[in-house]
Amino acid sequence: MFKTPLGRLAISCLLFTFCVIKLSQCGVINTPVISDDAKEDFEREARLETEEFLNNIFTAQIEFFNKLKQSLKSDTKRYKDFELLVERLELTKQEKELEKKDVMYWETFQQFNKSPLLLNEPTETGMSDEEYQKALTDNGFKELLKNFFADVAVYFWKMAKASGKVVETAMDEYLEQMQKSKSLI
Secondary structure: OOHHHHHHHHHHHHEEEEEEEHHHHOOOOOOOOHHHHHHHHHHHHHHHHHHHHHHHHHHHHHHHHHHHHHHHOOHHHHHHHHHHHHHHHHHHHHHOHHHHHHHHHHHHHHHOOOOOOOOOOOHOOOOOHHHHHHHHOOOOOHHHHHHHHHHHHHHHHHHHHHHHHHHHHHHHHHHHHHHHHHHHH
16 A cells, blocks of 8 residues: 555655644644644544544444354354454444543453454354354455455545645645745845
C-alpha cells in the first residue's frame, strides 16, 4: 500500500501532522503552526473516523463469529469461547468513549490471543480439521480478511486526507500571515 509515491506521501502527511500537533502541545513549538481550530477539527475528524473504523471491524467480527458459532455444537468449548468473544465485542462496540473502547478491545484481545480460535482443536470444536476449515470458509473467513484489509486501507486514506487538509490549512494561514506582515513593512 505504501510502495507508491502517493502512498508514501499520504503516510508522510499523516505523520507530519501528528508530530506538529504533539510538538506544539509539548511547548516545543512556541508559535502555533497549526491553529487551534484546525487542530480541533483534525482531532474531531480523527476520532470520528477511528470510531467508525473500529465499529466496522467489531461488527464484521461479531457477524463472522456468530455465523461460525452456528457450525459448532453448543456444548463445545469453542462455541462457548465464541459466545464470550461476541459478547465482549458487542460491549466494546457499544462503548462511547474511544479510550475505554481501546482498552476493552485490548483486554479482549489479550484474553483470547492464547486461544487458537481460528485453528482447529478437535477436542474444543468437535470437528475434524477438514470440517473446521470448511466451516471457516463457508462462514466468510476470506471475506472477513479481505474486508478488514480494505477497511484498514480506507481508514489510512481518510486519515491521510484529514492530515493533508490540516497541512493545507496551516500553510494557507502561514502564507496569509506572511502577506500581512509583508504589507506592514
